[in-house]
Amino acid sequence: MKLPPFQLLLERHSGEIYRFLAASLGPLDAEDAFQETFVSALRFYPKLRDDANLRAWLFQIAHRKALDAHRARARAPLPVEQVPEPAAEPAVGGEREPALWRAVRRLPDKQRTAVFLRFAADLDYAQIGAALDCSEPAARQNVRAGLATIRKGWARA
Amino acid sequence: MHERVNRMLERAEAEGLVDVAYAETDTPVGRLLVAATPRGLVRVSFRGEPADQVLAELSERISPRVLLVPAKLDEVRRELDQYFEGRRRRFELPLDWALTSSEFRRRVLERTAEVPYGETISYRDAAAAAGNERAVRAAGTALGANPIPIVVPCHRVLRTGGELGGYGGGLEAKRYLLDLEAGRLTV
Numbered sequence: 001m002k003l004p005p006f007q008l009l010l011e012r013h014s015g016e017i018y019r020f021l022a023a024s025l026g027p028l029d030a031e032d033a034f035q036e037t038f039v040s041a042l043r044f045y046p047k048l049r050d051d052a053n054l055r056a057w058l059f060q061i062a063h064r065k066a067l068d069a070h071r072a073r074a075r076a077p078l079p080v081e082q083v084p085e086p087a088a089e090p091a092v093g094g095e096r097e098p099a100l101w102r103a104v105r106r107l108p109d110k111q112r113t114a115v116f117l118r119f120a121a122d123l124d125y126a127q128i129g130a131a132l133d134c135s136e137p138a139a140r141q142n143v144r145a146g147l148a149t150i151r152k153g154w155a156r157a
Numbered sequence: 158m159h160e161r162v163n164r165m166l167e168r169a170e171a172e173g174l175v176d177v178a179y180a181e182t183d184t185p186v187g188r189l190l191v192a193a194t195p196r197g198l199v200r201v202s203f204r205g206e207p208a209d210q211v212l213a214e215l216s217e218r219i220s221p222r223v224l225l226v227p228a229k230l231d232e233v234r235r236e237l238d239q240y241f242e243g244r245r246r247r248f249e250l251p252l253d254w255a256l257t258s259s260e261f262r263r264r265v266l267e268r269t270a271e272v273p274y275g276e277t278i279s280y281r282d283a284a285a286a287a288g289n290e291r292a293v294r295a296a297g298t299a300l301g302a303n304p305i306p307i308v309v310p311c312h313r314v315l316r317t318g319g320e321l322g323g324y325g326g327g328l329e330a331k332r333y334l335l336d337l338e339a340g341r342l343t344v
Binding site for chain 2: 003006015035
């Protein structure tokens, strides 16, 4: 198996993996999840059989680490989680709108990750399917369902 | 991002997940890429060889866990600096011969590593030292494929009659190293 040097993966994808984790978990937990993601990717890297989609593979690991973090939070909610979030700030010049991301964060696991992978990481549906271990149509369906839920919440607000 | 990646690398190192660490270092013969495994220095390459090719080769032949961890090469860089400043005549670095699979080639390179600073031998001498005086051409190939130039001083091997012969880092570099060791440079 001809795999590129791991350094290349790190250089190409560490930025977007961090952004994905920060969007999914918030900056604090994203730090840990980032370390977890790349250390475990490095651990399994030589055993990979397929180098066709290394980017989706990394997002798959990041997704699992994000799930672990979400689960850990659910088990032991930190006090900081109980602080009411400030009111939505208006989007500035096309920058990411925090309130919208918060809405995404409240989606069920698969939908949330699918939406993040599509819009924060810019993966196509085949890659999202690879990262989520589901088919391409299922990936598309998860994104669509997630967006519908957010739209509903948005309309109500 | 830099800090974040460094923290990750520290952890990877602590868990023994860095199989090949590399760094770059500036010298009078140009920027060198140096790479080491836990066993020792495994590769030195000159600027003429594109770094991405060198790293791809390390990834394929040793392990794809190839990472930029300059701290792992501190001792290598220190000894190279001293050598180029004329303060070191002998390298004391452990070597990893993983990139030299042929036994004959390895013997040629190991014998070459014993040629003292400032002295030279011929390709024929190198072949003879490796146990086959007639394998001059094969010895030349072995030296040309030296994965650890400078530290394994293939620049000390010349054509019979004193002509420079070849050099992976370019003849100018070979001449520079020979001049340095002969004290013909003011350093």
